Structures are given as C-alpha cells and as structure tokens.
Amino acid sequence: MSLTYKGQNLYIDNTKINSIAKKNITPFYVYSLKKIKENYQSFSNYFKSVKPLICFSVKSNSNVSIISELAKLGSGADVVSEGELLKALKAKVKPSKIVFSGVGKTENELRTAIRKKVFLINIESESEARLINKISKKMGQITSIGIRINPGVDANTLSKISTGKIDSKFGLPKSNFLNFCKELKSFKNLKIKALSVHIGSQITSIEPYRKTLNVLLKIINLSKINFEYVDLGGGFGISYKDRDRKINIRNYSKLVNEFKKKINCKIIFEPGRFIVGNAGTLISKIIFIKKNGNTSFIIIDAGMNDFMRPALYNAKHDIVPVIKLRKKVISNVEFVGPICESTDTFIKYKNYSYIDENSFVAITNVGAYGSSLSSNYNTRPLVSEILIKKGKIKVIRKRQKISEII
Ligand SMILES: Cc1ncc(COP(=O)(O)O)c(C=O)c1O
Numbered sequence: 001m002s003l004t005y006k007g008q009n010l011y012i013d014n015t016k017i018n019s020i021a022k023k024n025i026t027p028f029y030v031y032s033l034k035k036i037k038e039n040y041q042s043f044s045n046y047f048k049s050v051k052p053l054i055c056f057s058v059k060s061n062s063n064v065s066i067i068s069e070l071a072k073l074g075s076g077a078d079v080v081s082e083g084e085l086l087k088a089l090k091a092k093v094k095p096s097k098i099v100f101s102g103v104g105k106t107e108n109e110l111r112t113a114i115r116k117k118v119f120l121i122n123i124e125s126e127s128e129a130r131l132i133n134k135i136s137k138k139m140g141q142i143t144s145i146g147i148r149i150n151p152g153v154d155a156n157t158l159s160k161i162s163t164g165k166i167d168s169k170f171g172l173p174k175s176n177f178l179n180f181c182k183e184l185k186s187f188k189n190l191k192i193k194a195l196s197v198h199i200g201s202q203i204t205s206i207e208p209y210r211k212t213l214n215v216l217l218k219i220i221n222l223s224k225i226n227f228e229y230v231d232l233g234g235g236f237g238i239s240y241k242d243r244d245r246k247i248n249i250r251n252y253s254k255l256v257n258e259f260k261k262k263i264n265c266k267i268i269f270e271p272g273r274f275i276v277g278n279a280g281t282l283i284s285k286i287i288f289i290k291k292n293g294n295t296s297f298i299i300i301d302a303g304m305n306d307f308m309r310p311a312l313y314n315a316k317h318d319i320v321p322v323i324k325l326r327k328k329v330i331s332n333v334e335f336v337g338p339i340c341e342s343t344d345t346f347i348k349y350k351n352y353s354y355i356d357e358n359s360f361v362a363i364t365n366v367g368a369y370g371s372s373l374s375s376n377y378n379t380r381p382l383v384s385e386i387l388i389k390k391g392k393i394k395v396i397r398k399r400q401k402i403s404e405i406i
Pocket of ligand 1: 201233234235274
C-alpha cells in the first residue's frame with residue numbers, strides 16, 4: 001500500500017490526503033504513480049529471464065493516463081472491448097502490443113481490431129475463428145490469433161472470478177480445440193500465433209498455474225502446432241489485508257521458465273490487479289453516523305456504484321480515517337453507502353477508533369476493479385480520479401456533471 005500515517009495524518013506517498021480532500025468533491029479515487037511503477041517493475045523483474053510481453057489488463061483500471069504511464073514503461077495492453085482498444089491506442093500503446101480477449105466480441109469490434117492490426121485476437125469459440133477468417137478475407141488481411149483454452153483447472157479463488165473450470169463459459173475445452181484443429185489450420189486468412197489461457201483472478205497459490213501449464217504442454221503436443229507465443233493471462237493475487245496470502249511469483253516464474261524451455265516459445269502475461277490494486281485509494285466523506293439496534297452505521301458518500309467489489313464479490317477493503325483521532329473506541333461499526341440497496345455496505349468492525357460526521361475516510365487497495373467497475377446507478381455521477389505524480393496532484397478524470405447523465 002502507498003498509504004502511511006505521519007502523526008495523525010494519512011499520506012499517499014508524501015502527499016497529505018486531507019489537503020487533497022479539502023479541495024476536491026468526494027468521493028474520488030487517488031492513485032500513486034510511484035506505486036504503479038514499482039509494481040510494474042517488480043513484475044517485470046520477477047520474470048526477467050522469461051522476457052515476457054507484459055500486456056496490462058485494461059479492465060482492471062481503464063484510465064487513459066494510467067494506461068499511458070504504463071505504456072511509457074514498455075507495457076502493452078490486454079483489452080476486452082472496442083472501447084478499451086480505443087483507449088489503449090489513445091494512450092499510445094502500440095497495436096503490436098495489444099491483445100484482444102473476450103468471449104463475445106461482436107463483428108464490429110472484430111472489424112476494428114483487425115483494421116487496427118492488433119498483435120493478437122484471442123478466440124474463444126469455433127464460430128469466432130470462422131468469423132475472423134471471413135472478415136479478414138474481405139479486408140484482404142491475415143489476422144494473428146491466439147486460441148484461448150479452457151484448461152479445466154479450478155483456480156481456488158472466489159467463484160465469481162474463476163474462469164478456468166470446464167463448466168465456465170470461457171475458452172475452448174481441450175477436446176473441442178483438438179477436434180477443431182484441422183479446420184483451423186485450413187483458414188487462409190488466419191495466422192495461428194498463440195495458445196492462451198486465463199484461469200481467474202486473485203489467485204494466491206501457484207498450484208492452479210502448475211496444473212494449467214501441464215495441460216498446455218499436453219495440448220501443444222497433441223495439436224502439433226508450433227505456437228510462437230503462449231499467453232498465460234493474469235490473475236496474480238495481492239494481499240488486501242496484512243495477513244492475506246499473496247502469490248509467490250518467484251516460484252511461479254521458475255515454473256514458467258521450465259515450461260518455456262520445453263516448448264521454445266515466447267510468453268505473454270496480462271496482469272491487472274498486481275499492477276494497480278494496491279496503488280489506488282477511494283476517499284470518501286462521512287455524511288451521517290446513526291445507531292440502529294447494536295450497530296453504529298457510518299454512512300459515507302461513496303456507494304456501491306462508485307466501488308462495487310464489496311457488493312459484487314463480498315470483498316473486504318479496510319477503511320481508515322484520513323485524520324486519526326485519539327479518542328475513545330466505538331463498537332459494532334458498519335460502513336455503508338447512501339444507496340437504497342442492502343448490498344450497499346462495505347465493511348464491519350468490532351471496534352473502531354472514534355470518528356466524526358463530515359470527516360474523511362480512505363477505502364484502501366481499490367486501484368483494480370474500482371473505478372473501472374463503477375456505474376451511474378441511482379443517477380450518480382462517475383467520480384473524479386487523481387494521480388499523484390512526483391508529488392504533484394493531477395486530475396486524470398474529471399467528475400462527471402449530473403447534467404451529462406441527464
Ligand atoms: C482474459 C483476462 N486477462 C487478464 C485479466 C486480468 O486479471 P488480473 O487483474 O487478476 O491480473 C483478466 C481478468 O479477469 C482477464 O479476463
């Protein structure tokens with residue numbers, strides 16, 4: 001995390017959050033560019049000997065300034081829609097470093113990706129391969145594709161972010177792929193460039209990855225295709241709370257090295273959460289505090305539309321005061337949003353240090369799947385995003401005006 005207390009005040013890097021909060025309408029996201037860069041460099045260092053193409057997963061944080069900062073470090077992009085593709089291009093990610101994933105790309109989206117000559121389109125069904133071949137033929141192009149395999153591996157993560165099990169909608173199961181190989185090889189306007197896989201998100205053990213690599217080895221041998229690339233997706237788990245387990249990437253990199261030697265291919269990764277997860281904080285203001293029964297409800301101005309993970313995945317993100325008061329403790333506290341839904345709740349504490357109405361709080365580790373998952377539910381405007389860059393405060397997305405939604 002990029003957050004620390006100096007005295008009573010919470011800081012992001014060396015910037016006092018209370019000063020930013022006083023000047024900007026809450027809620028707002030604030031990111032540490034220093035942390036994002038550190039995360040990217042550490043990911044890249046772990047896999048130094050693999051020399052992968054790192055394609056930042058834009059769905060985890062789709063702010064153009066953030067994608068652009070990562071592009072400057074050499075990152076490519078993993079995109080899942082035409083919108084994300086156009087954002088990546090706007091952020092100056094080279095088309096030769098863009099991977100297009102997704103189970104249901106439309107004909108229009110595919111046409112744009114083919115026209116822009118993205119590096120790879122990862123297909124997830126037989127029909128998609130046929131459609132890309134047809135469009136490419138009409139456009140007189142040869143399109144590079146990857147085949148996303150469903151390896152039938154349980155990532156042992158939250159069921160709602162698990163994608164590698166055989167009964168999930170993602171990828172082609174091994175037997176479907178092998179049956180399809182003959183037809184696939186006959187397509188004149190496709191170049192089969194990669195085998196691809198993504199088994200889920202917030203994965204904290206390397207065992208599911210080990211199993212996946214073994215499945216891929218078998219498939220590569222059976223298909224008799226010389227894949228130039230293997231795209232191993234993302235999913236690297238981070239620790240949301242101090243005691244959380246996180247993935248041992250060093251050990252995983254050893255596995256990937258061995259795998260790479262066996263099949264002599266280049267590697268692609270699509271990390272999202274690992275790069276931005278702990279670099280973002282959502283600052284919110286306490287509107288009211290009230291006691292219902294035994295619970296003290298702390299009602300903040302951020303709602304589930306601004307930050308969806310707790311409502312969607314039951315994820316727990318610590319909420320800390322922007323100024324710590326050294327007063328008594330309140331018991332049975334629940335932080336909730338203002339939205340008329342009982343799932344609009346963030347976290348409960350048995351004991352919490354005293355806090356006042358109108359003071360600011362920080363929801364921690366929200367850099368991934370925070371802002372990118374937000375919505376206009378309850379006709380609430382999308383909030384602003386701020387980047388701390390070398391000590392300077394830069395608004396990288398303006399708060400939406402209500403008139404823009406109406
Ligand atoms: C195809 C694909 N690649 C990469 C990612 C990024 O995953 P993560 O943010 O867990 O690294 C996702 C997210 O689910 C994905 O669907």
